Amino acid sequence: MSDNTIKVALIGNPNTGKTSVFNALTGLNQQVGNYPGITVERKQGNCQLPLGFKATVLDLPGTYSLNASSVDENVVIELLMNRNDKDFPDVVVLVTDVENLKRNLLLFTQIKDLEIPVILCINMIDRMQLKGITLDIPFLEKELKTRIAAVSTRKKPGYCEP
Ligand SMILES: Nc1nc2c(ncn2[C@@H]2O[C@H](COP(=O)(O)OP(=O)(O)O)[C@@H](O)[C@H]2O)c(=O)[nH]1
Ligand SMILES: [Mg+2]
Structure with missing residues (x-):
């Protein structure tokens, strides 16, 4: 953490609502680009927190596990395996939809095993x-x-x- 700013990474299975959570947190405060050399979209935004804290929020591509089997998953793995990456998160927000909680807990456990602080966001509770x-x-x-x-x-x- 620097300058009262915490780095947050949104991670979860595809279609759990990561981008919806990202939009709710960051509003129009977003920068959209691509990861170098690949067409995977990279979205980062800012969010004001209570007590003068701020967060930079990174919306990561959908991933089922940290066992690389797609370009999308590789983006997530490379980030979480490299504590020197400028985007390495202070905290991961694991976004799951309420209907697929069990399936998403595999990823939750894998991130916990890396000893990265992780909280759970159970989305779609309207369902x-x-x-x-x-x-x-x-x-x-x-x-x-x-x-x-x-x-x-x-x-x-x-x-x-x-
Ligand atoms: N019912 C319901 N649908 C949601 C909610 N949040 C997102 N969705 C829908 O779930 C789908 C996937 O959302 P998206 O944010 O693109 O998921 P991502 O793939 O994890 O980034 C979209 O059709 C959203 O409209 C929610 O809270 N409730
Ligand atoms: Mg998305």
Whole structure:
């Protein structure tokens, strides 16, 4: 962390809502480009936090695991394996959709094994009722030894638990 700015990386399986979370956090405060030499899109943005803190937020391509099997996954792996990378995150926000929580926990565990601080963002909680899903957040926080934000980027106010 430097200058009261923390580096946040959004990581998760494809279609869990990483870009939606990124847009909600950074608004129009975004720079979009490409990773050198490949066509994978690189999105970075800024976000004001309470108490004078700021965050730079990196929206990473979708990945199922840290076992490289695609160009997208390689981008994520190269970043997380290199603590000298200027974008190496102070904290990873693992974005999962509520329906595929179990599948996303593989990635969560792999990132935890690298001893990188990681919190869980369970997105799409607007779909819980329809799908008959219930969540015991305090239990999950205890089991996974992390903090959890259960959110919906689609139905914003009132769905975001602290
Ligand atoms: N129902 C619901 N759909 C969502 C939510 N957030 C994102 N989506 C949808 O999920 C799809 C994937 O979202 P996106 O942000 O592109 O996911 P990414 O691939 O992880 O970056 C899109 O169709 C979004 O509109 C949410 O909170 N609720
Ligand atoms: Mg995306």
